[in-house]
Amino acid sequence: MTSSSAVFTALAPYGWDDAWADAFTSYESEGLLPGRVVRVDRGQCDVVTPGGVVRADTAFVTPHDPLRVVCTGDWVAVEPGGNPRYVRAYLPRRTAFVRSTSSKRSEGQILAANVDHAVVAVSLALELDLGRVERFLALAWESGAQPVVVLTKADLVPDPVTLAHLVQDVETTAPGVPVLTVSALHGDGLDVLVSLVGSGTTVLLGQSGAGKSTLANALVGEDVMDVQAARDVDGKGRHTTTTRNLLPLPSGGVLIDTPGLRGVGLFDAETGVGQVFSEIEELAEECRFHDCAHETEPGCAVRSAVDSGVLPARRLESYRKLMRENQWIVAKTDARLRSEIRKDWRRKGAEGKAAMEAKRGRWM
Template identity: 55%
Template sequence: MTTHGHDLSSLGWNESFAADLPAGAVPARVARVDRGAAEVITSGGHLQAVYSAPLRRAAAEDPVALPCVGDWAALTLLAEGRHELASLLPRRTAFVRGGVRRDSRGGLSGDSQGQVLAANVDVVFVAEPSVHGGDFADLGRVERLLALAWESGAQPVVLITKADLIGEHLADLLADVAAAAPGVPLHAVSSLLGEGLEVVRSHLSGSRTAVVLGASGAGKSTLVNALAGEEVMETQQVRAGDGRGRHTTVHRELIPLAAGGLIIDTPGIRRVGLYDMSQGVDLVFSDIEELAQECRFDDCAHESEPGCAVLAALESGELPERRLASWRKLQREAQWMAGRTDARLRAEQARKWKVIHKSMRGRSRP
């Protein structure tokens, strides 16, 4: 990676961020994170910065407050010559996954706290390989990642990678993915052959930032290297017997591209829980939401109610059974996470009041 200086505007710096920068601080964009420290990019080049005590305390209470790749930060110089990441500037967008997982009995478990995978991104590239482990693209995974992408505030774009491997079935696959991603740009890409790269670059004009998300073996790092025109990401080869794809990224990193724009590569995602959903699921399943407007009852659950337009579309074949099942699954998970989040917020509020009351009792004693 280059270490020379950068024009901050080429990294996405603008007046909005400048207005939030504390007096005397230096603006820096987080390129890579480690425990307790981060590699940041400033106008003078790349630096290592340790986290300030207030930042560590905030992150201990809520992992979402941890610095992540793409963040803009306020940097200060310590007396001993080291740089300190004093605080984060407000995020314009954030791709956050929840801590939800499935237990041994198939139920939902985990906590309600999230993890920010990338911040201040303009585009979320959902990379899904045309063929992975002998199977065609996983539409359910595409829908899940799209829900989080919409919720982040960025523009989702679906990329069918390794498009050269599927041959004559590509058109059918694109049609299936398009039905699972209404209103989302969809492109077929072959990084090895250089096909589709220009249309991908068109989403990165100026100083726009994109993050590439997908499963291990989806060709994310190969795509990033092709866009950069050089090997910018360290990769590891496939391990025999476990099915992990070739060129598997081992860390998240922000890469400024010579042709303009920035891109964040990410490790393969095995399980992504929903987090703090408001409209993400509804936008992914806008076709079902539109059908629901025609149901006889406003509170129709689309289970067995008379006059249900969703069930009618299912029976006629207009709506695939797989898609309705996926919608129900993500709706249940979003509602479960909302309940967990509410419970956590109530518990945190109760703890704060307990501390306040204890302090007040101490002051009132003679």
């Protein structure tokens, strides 16, 4: 049996603390070992334990619910030996990154667990897609982690005035979120990023070609991830990272590098969307009607802010789009909500028809 002090010595660099130790007590009495999942691949996973990294089978923790499968970042109870050895359970997660899958079954896909900071990597080699940044931030806020936006490849924007304008655009899109510029090639800005993420668990998010693997190598201090050049045509890269990997950082803490995400579908992320668009949520409290859709209703404070130029129209459109998408995803698994949405559609359709008939009456 591994002593408690040995467990802390071996696993503390990966985030083990007193709370995790308390949660593991019942499994310790069964002779199981604690460990953190550093990689998952086709029903098996690599787990760092007090005795080192072991390969374990996840057959005993593979439920039908895709949100309950073992993922990178999980703390698990693993058998001390055996061929194969098995993961017997995972500890309750503190945070979890979930996106909707591309399937038609409205399922969520868990990307990483027990994360403290989410670094959203955005390449300055491309024109800024603020809508995509908002999507990633909604995903990050909903998970329970603290997001940070990192504008990578800053060396490609040598003009400081242009760079400052780009940062300002993203800051407007990301209220309450630190926005950094980094050049992993030259090491610029890395010290600020390291000081922000501290010694916790950090996940790297972003689309292919955003420079995540280069950033991961710079943070780790060695070439642990393969790097491929992005295409000149659109700045997009191929999936350099194909699995989620948990890597220890020399400054303390660990880093989870994820594959580039071409699709960033929301999954029950209303709270996250509200956090991204906090200024709209605050304005909505001043609307005359509590269920104001911010369209044509009288006394709409949100529309007034758009008309006066205080709130960019693009922000409102993006907010509506993400809220509709999230509502639709939730409705697919909630029959009552689905019925309410259909009733709302019928009501709006009837109102539109009545308005058209009224106009025809005036013209006749």
